Amino acid sequence: MARSTYFGRIARGAKGAAADAVLSPPKLLFRPPPRLPFTAGDLGHDLIGEDAADRRSSRGIDRKVASRREEHQFAENQSSVGDAIEPARQSIGAGLERRPSRDFDAQFSATQTRRPEKTPDTPSTASVAMRERGTDAAERRLESVVPRDLPHLDTSAHERAARPVAPPTAAQTHATEVLEPARPSSSRRAALTSAYRPDATTSTVGGLQIGSMEIRIVSPPAPPPVKAANAVKGRAPRLPASAPTRLSRGFGTFGLIQG
Amino acid sequence: MRIDQLSLQIPGVSEAKGRELGMLLADKLAAAGGLPAIGDMPRLRVDLIADPLSSPDQLIDRIVAEVMAQLRRVP
Numbered sequence: 001m002a003r004s005t006y007f008g009r010i011a012r013g014a015k016g017a018a019a020d021a022v023l024s025p026p027k028l029l030f031r032p033p034p035r036l037p038f039t040a041g042d043l044g045h046d047l048i049g050e051d052a053a054d055r056r057s058s059r060g061i062d063r064k065v066a067s068r069r070e071e072h073q074f075a076e077n078q079s080s081v082g083d084a085i086e087p088a089r090q091s092i093g094a095g096l097e098r099r100p101s102r103d104f105d106a107q108f109s110a111t112q113t114r115r116p117e118k119t120p121d122t123p124s125t126a127s128v129a130m131r132e133r134g135t136d137a138a139e140r141r142l143e144s145v146v147p148r149d150l151p152h153l154d155t156s157a158h159e160r161a162a163r164p165v166a167p168p169t170a171a172q173t174h175a176t177e178v179l180e181p182a183r184p185s186s187s188r189r190a191a192l193t194s195a196y197r198p199d200a201t202t203s204t205v206g207g208l209q210i211g212s213m214e215i216r217i218v219s220p221p222a223p224p225p226v227k228a229a230n231a232v233k234g235r236a237p238r239l240p241a242s243a244p245t246r247l248s249r250g251f252g253t254f255g256l257i258q259g
Numbered sequence: 260m261r262i263d264q265l266s267l268q269i270p271g272v273s274e275a276k277g278r279e280l281g282m283l284l285a286d287k288l289a290a291a292g293g294l295p296a297i298g299d300m301p302r303l304r305v306d307l308i309a310d311p312l313s314s315p316d317q318l319i320d321r322i323v324a325e326v327m328a329q330l331r332r333v334p
Contacts, residue, residue, distance in 0.1 A: 209298065210262045210263065211263050212302045213266070213303045213304075216268040218307070220311065
């Protein structure tokens with residue numbers, strides 16, 4: 001007598017889930033990092049040929065896989081219905097099944113790898129070729145920025161426009177600011193006369209040079225003043241010796257006192 | 260010969276007359292001979308006593324003579 005218990009369903013459900021986990025193919029949860037087609041210094045491999053060699057054509061292994069797929073058809077249908085990430089295995093033809101770990105690498109290398117053809121002037125190393133391609137791309141960008149068919153621009157204007165603008169260096173900025181040595185005091189000149197004459201440097205080389213000429217004309221000294229008689233003091237004129245020396249005072253008129 | 264700055268101090272003469280005398284002095288100095296070919300004199304000073312009886316040309320001749328005498332003493 002079969003008894004269906006709650007624990008029994010749980011146990012069967014757990015067992016079924018475990019079976020699904022075992023039988024279902026591994027789900028791709030992350031995309032493997034793309035492998036670079038070649039590295040620096042790689043001399044180059046025929047990756048497309050390798051991709052073709054990776055493809056298996058053994059029917060025996062495919063038959064085994066097909067038989068296992070038929071045995072667990074339930075799990076296949078469950079995964080194809082409920083999981084959109086995993087593609088259905090029926091879409092892959094027999095005999096051309098790819099290994100899943102190399103599938104992305106092969107596609108990536110087949111689509112991305114286009115090595116430049118070897119020319120006589122092409123270097124053999126891939127790094128040099130990459131540098132050259134980068135230089136060509138940079139030149140194409142410059143050419144696309146600057147139009148060449150403008151009629152009003154001459155060649156020099158084209159070159160100036162195509163030239164990258166670089167900030168002036170300190171040496172270029174201060175190139176003209178050269179300090180002149182201090183002039184000696186004996187050679188100082190008037191500012192307006194020496195600074196604005198274009199031939200100042202040529203005239204100082206040779207010839208007679210006079211910095212400042214001061215001419216002063218002074219008036220002749222005044223002649224000494226002529227001494228005149230002081231009339232204010234009233235010096236009495238000299239009298240002859242025979243004249244009387246005493247004048248009478250208080251006796252009336254100016255008469256001489258004869259005595 | 261090059262003179263950077265020329266100043267004239269003549270009492271009793273107007274500015275215009277002084278400018279005219281200065282131009283006359285420059286012409287006579289340029290025409291004068293016997294000057295040293297090369298020399299550098301930062302400052303040259305001439306002091307003269309005016310003669311009330313002389314003309315302006317005679318005054319300029321006296322100035323030129325004095326300048327020449329000083330320039331000949333330039334080493």
